[in-house]
């Protein structure tokens with residue numbers, strides 16, 4: 281259901297561009313207006329979602345931990361697994377964001393003959409996820425060559441690493457192969473494993489199809505149905521200098537690519553892809569496990585009226601003395 | 611309170627990164643530059659049409675190379691029937707003898723770094 285719905289949506293989106301650019305020549309709609317609108321929606325959406333999360337009160341300190349927390353000096357504490365200060369939190373967060381450390385611990389339960397219950401590690405999701413995200417980052421940084429002039433030095437550096445093998449002309453980028461294989465794996469995983477298929481929704485298939493279509497149109501443009509890169513750069517620098525132009529004859533494939541990217545940008549803040557910002561705002565990950573050192577005050581606690589023992593004694597001192605009860609203050 | 615300061619700092623860092631092309635071009639101030647491709651050849655047209663050459667010249671060169679190196683076929687018959695010797699140095703760079711003002715202009719602008727010149731000779735260097 282969700283699968284076909286997502287696939288169908290992508291086809292409709294592509295047909296929209298084909299109609300708009302080929303039939304009506306709405307070049308400036310697809311080349312300028314929609315990309316700008318998408319970028320603005322992307323930024324506002326991110327700020328809105330992050331702001332909403334930041335305003336949500338956290339009643340308890342709830343970091344998830346899997347290491348020895350700090351107690352006596354002679355018990356070795358593990359600052360990465362159970363961070364007790366900001367340095368530990370930052371270190372753990374960095375490992376999580378850059379290397380998906382918690383996903384690395386992914387385990388799977390299987391019922392073997394016997395019957396025997398077996399727990400084993402599964403690293404496939406971690407490996408494919410990591411490969412996908414890093415390739416995506418590399419590709420986005422390499423795309424800066426369209427948006428900047430002069431092109432910053434690190435773009436050339438990445439191009440050199442990425443096209444290391446110099447296979448074919450123009451060079452095939454390794455990250456292109458990696459991103460397409462990784463996303464294909466992430467998709468097949470949802471279709472082939474029955475339990476995963478059961479819980480997969482359109483919201484899971486759609487981003488996968490969208491990213492896969494973006495990568496495939498990109499590769500097609502580079503190797504099979506070439507577009508005029510000089511005009512692409514004119515258009516792209518026009519966008520980034522707020523001086524938009526739509527050169528003639530850039531090529532339909534480019535507009536499809538750009539439109540799908542715009543859809544991705546608009547979709548991101550309002551979908552599960554917002555985990556990009558969410559990981560930083562997860563209380564289970566961004567808090568230190570220091571309950572015994574720092575008091576965590578529940579933000580929605582109202583002030584409790586307290587009547588201390590001293591005040592109690594003040595109220596009843598005479599009566600207490602008369603009854604022969606001991607008092608602290610004479 | 612300190613946590614909202616952290617969130618705002620994070621958002622500002624994110625905005626700085628994501629708008630990199632915008633402020634980089636403002637600081638660099640060269641983004642309005644487009645390469646001027648000087649054609650100094652006396653001939654009126656390229657091997658194939660201009661539109662084809664702009665988009666497909668790397669493909670054409672790759673085909674030429676394969677044809678020469680693998681099949682020992684050095685003659686290319688263009689769509690207009692003209693014959694060309696399939697050679698990077700002797701054909702392309704004979705007409706486009708201003709490599710730095712033509713090929714390089716465009717390649718530098720688009721951050722393309724062909725490795726061909728590691729082995730192939732650029733004619734001007736011969737004249738020196």
Ligand code: HEM
Pocket residue numbers: 416419420422423426453456459494495496497498499501502503507509512516534537538541544
């Ligand atoms: C989420 C953002 C994007 C992703 C994931 C993406 C992905 C890709 C991929 C995988 C390729 C294949 C070649 C390569 O890796 O360089 C490609 C090529 C291309 N992309 Fe994108 N793209 C994105 C955004 C954009 C944008 C905003 C533009 C507008 C300028 C653009 C224009 C192009 C062009 C012109 C090519 C062909 C490059 C060539 O022929 O060398 N892309 N894209």
